[in-house]
Amino acid sequence: MARHVIAPVDELPPGTRKFLEIEGRPIAVFNIKGEYFGLMNRCPHQGAALCEGPLIGLAQSSDPGEIEYTKLGEIIRCPWHGWEFDVRTGQSYCDPRRFRVKAYPAHVEPGTSVVKGPYVAETIPVRVESDYVVVEL
Amino acid sequence: MNVQFRESTEAASPLTVKTAIADCDIHPARATRTELYPYLAKRWQHHLEVYGIHAYQGMMEGPPYPKAQPNASRRDAYPPEGGPQGSSLSFMQEQLLDPNNVQLGVLNPLNTGQGIRNHELSAALCSAINDWQIDKWTSKDKRLKASIVVSNEDALSAAAEIRERAGDKNFVQVLLLSRNVEPLGQRRYWPIYQAAEEAGLPIGVHAFGFGGNPITPSGWPSYYIEEMVGHSQCQQSALASLVLEGVFERFPKLKMVMIEAGFGWAPSLAWRLDKVWQRLRSEVPHVKRPPSEYIREQVWWTTQPMEDPERREDLLDVIKWIGWDRLLFATDYPHWDYDEPSRVLPAGVSEANRDAFYLGNARALYGIIA
Ligand code: FES
Numbered sequence: 001m002a003r004h005v006i007a008p009v010d011e012l013p014p015g016t017r018k019f020l021e022i023e024g025r026p027i028a029v030f031n032i033k034g035e036y037f038g039l040m041n042r043c044p045h046q047g048a049a050l051c052e053g054p055l056i057g058l059a060q061s062s063d064p065g066e067i068e069y070t071k072l073g074e075i076i077r078c079p080w081h082g083w084e085f086d087v088r089t090g091q092s093y094c095d096p097r098r099f100r101v102k103a104y105p106a107h108v109e110p111g112t113s114v115v116k117g118p119y120v121a122e123t124i125p126v127r128v129e130s131d132y133v134v135v136e137l
Numbered sequence: 138m139n140v141q142f143r144e145s146t147e148a149a150s151p152l153t154v155k156t157a158i159a160d161c162d163i164h165p166a167r168a169t170r171t172e173l174y175p176y177l178a179k180r181w182q183h184h185l186e187v188y189g190i191h192a193y194q195g196m197m198e199g200p201p202y203p204k205a206q207p208n209a210s211r212r213d214a215y216p217p218e219g220g221p222q223g224s225s226l227s228f229m230q231e232q233l234l235d236p237n238n239v240q241l242g243v244l245n246p247l248n249t250g251q252g253i254r255n256h257e258l259s260a261a262l263c264s265a266i267n268d269w270q271i272d273k274w275t276s277k278d279k280r281l282k283a284s285i286v287v288s289n290e291d292a293l294s295a296a297a298e299i300r301e302r303a304g305d306k307n308f309v310q311v312l313l314l315s316r317n318v319e320p321l322g323q324r325r326y327w328p329i330y331q332a333a334e335e336a337g338l339p340i341g342v343h344a345f346g347f348g349g350n351p352i353t354p355s356g357w358p359s360y361y362i363e364e365m366v367g368h369s370q371c372q373q374s375a376l377a378s379l380v381l382e383g384v385f386e387r388f389p390k391l392k393m394v395m396i397e398a399g400f401g402w403a404p405s406l407a408w409r410l411d412k413v414w415q416r417l418r419s420e421v422p423h424v425k426r427p428p429s430e431y432i433r434e435q436v437w438w439t440t441q442p443m444e445d446p447e448r449r450e451d452l453l454d455v456i457k458w459i460g461w462d463r464l465l466f467a468t469d470y471p472h473w474d475y476d477e478p479s480r481v482l483p484a485g486v487s488e489a490n491r492d493a494f495y496l497g498n499a500r501a502l503y504g505i506i507a
Contacts, residue, residue: 046477052213079212080475082205 001136005114005121006106009131012036015073017051022137029106029135030055030087032074037087038104038135039076044092048080050101058084058093106135156492158478159241159499160233161439162343162396162467163281165274166208166246168220176265176272181258191254193290193318193349204361206473214471222471226277233470234280237478240496241505242281244270245312245343245396251289252314252346259288263298267308275307282503284312284341290348292325296332303336309503310339314346315368315398321375322382330388339392339437339502342375344368365474372398373406376432380410383423385431392502394437397469401444404458407432433460437502439467440494441476449483461490465499 004022006029012018017030019041026041028051043050057072075084075093084093090103111128114121119134126132167173174182206212208221214232216225223229234242250262263286270283285302287295302308311333319325321342333340345368351357352367354374372395379385379393410428418424424431438459446452456464468476482491500506 046475046480048211048477049213054212079206080473082473 003109003119003134003136005109005119005124005126005132006135007124007133009108009133012133018133019051022135025137027104027135027137029104029133031133032087036106036108036133036135038106038137039085039087039090040102040104042101043078043080043083044099044101045078045081045083048078050078050085051076053077053079053082055087056084058086104135104137106133108132109134155236155238155479156495157238157240158466158495159243159505160237160239160468160470160478161241161243161394161465161499162441162469163229163233163242163244164223164247164470164472165229165244165270166221166223166471167269168216168224173262173265173269176268177261181261181265184255184258190250190258192347193252193254194347195349204364204473209473210471211473211475226274229470230278233468234278237468240280241499241503243309243341243499243503244274244281244283245341246270246284246286247343247345249286251286251312252317252348253288253290256288256291256294259291260294260298263288263295267298267302271305271307282309282505283307284310285338286312287329289313289326289329289346290318292328296328299329299332299336299338303332303338308338309505310341310394311336313340313342314348315342315344315371315375316346316350316352317348317375318350319348320378320382322378322380322384324382327384327387330384330391334388334391337390337504339394341394341396342372343396344372344398368398369402373402376406376436377410377428380428380431381421381424383421385435386423386425389435392435392437394439394465394502396439396467397441399442399444400438400440400459400464401446401452401455403432403436403438404455433463437463437465437498439465440481441467441469442474443476443481452483453486461493462498462501464494465502466495 006020007018012031014031014033017028020027027038028041029036029038039051041049041051053076055073056075056077057069058075060068074087076087077084085101090101092099108131111126111130114126114132115128210222214222216228218225246266249266250259253259266286275281275283285299285308287298289295299311352364352371358364407429414428444452
């Protein structure tokens with residue numbers, strides 16, 4: 001599994017996302033409240049650029065009239081037909097059995113370890129004293 | 138190993154040239170509220186500023202959207218130069234026509250002037266939108282063809298608009314909506330059918346319209362999702378009315394296109410009609426043949442939305458009943474329920490049927506030579 005440095009941490013503050021192409025695959029990396037998540041940016045339904053949709057919460061109901069709205073900002077809603085996926089796992093909420101989006105682990109590494117490798121960061125100048133968001137695929 | 142930053146948001150371009158297709162339901166939008174003014178007499182510009190538009194239906198003053206997505210449209214379809222989705226020709230070319238190799242695109246403008254209570258204003262707006270379709274779209278891109286928008290509640294002015302546009306190669310059909318003041322087979326609409334038949338133009342019946350009736354036969358529903366499926370119920374009653382009032386009998390050369398209301402329901406509606414007609418035939422003696430015969434001879438169907446059964450073969454069975462020569466592929470661009478051309482047909486369809494489905498049927502129906 002190759003590790004890719006995708007940005008210095010201060011370029012990806014909470015609530016933002018970054019679109020990239022790594023090894024020919026369209027990927028989006030999200031910073032959600034300080035945690036990082038990578039997702040394949042292609043909807044398993046009809047192929048829209050999934051991660052261009054809004055981040056919403058998860059509406060669930062145990063009974064008609066009872067509505068619970070949780071996971072605020074953690075559900076990505078496809079910009080075309082609105083299918084919902086959990087950014088943390090890629091799980092689909094309309095048909096979890098058949099559909100999921102590929103999730104790629106993302107996290108922060110200090111410059112010291114990034115510079116040593118095995119990281120790939122050809123387009124980002126990497127300095128030891130900084131922290132970087134790293135995605136694995 | 139390269140890490141590339143993708144600043145642009147556009148989807149990856151296709152690797153191969155895709156097969157040519159027709160897209161029989163594209164919705165062009167106006168970039169600004171006043172974009173039609175150059176095509177409207179001063180009198181109507183003033184009228185709109187002072188009195189606005191009054192529909193038959195209440196609850197029209199607030200925006201009827203967002204419904205599911207902003208402007209009921211794909212979020213990635215906002216033109217880079219601003220304006221609502223579907224309002225830019227260059228962006229439509231870049232996002233829809235070029236990458237999908239669309240050879241024929243049929244424009245169906247909505248919310249334009251049909252079905253409003255002031256019939257003179259309605260006629261003026263419809264005529265304006267037709268001029269606008271030529272100016273902004275069909276004259277600038279020969280792949281695009283327009284639908285003649287008509288003031289559907291005023292059949293005489295609608296027929297006059299059709300006659301005026303007849304023979305103009307910018308137009309390939311007449312556009313009606315499924316939700317009208319009365320069911321579409323009623324006599325009040327017949328002048329429209331007569332003019333369309335004379336002009337040799339199919340009538341497209343698009344879902345929507347604001348005739349004042351609830352979307353479901355049992356009243357106003359609570360949820361948008363009920364409205365979405367209500368379109369097929371609405372289209373079914375429109376089609377039953379067209380058959381039973383004798384429209385197809387009276388206008389045997391008339392061709393109808395059912396747009397954006399699905400088609401999985403077609404066989405069951407036809408079977409039910411045939412069965413009841415056998416028993417109640419004497420009530421409607423002007424319906425001389427089993428209803429299904431008129432439907433199969435005079436009705437075409439656009440594909441978006443396609444039913445999506447768990448067993449994909451079930452869909453093929455329905456299509457078999459309807460006929461592979463009757464379906465017209467449509468994306469519904471830029472609306473949010475857009476269908477991606479490469480993802481809609483199940484495997485196992487013969488090449489001849491695929492070609493008919495994606496392009497041949499539309500070319501034949503709309504008289505567009507390759
Ligand atoms: S393409 Fe994403 S929901 Fe259809």
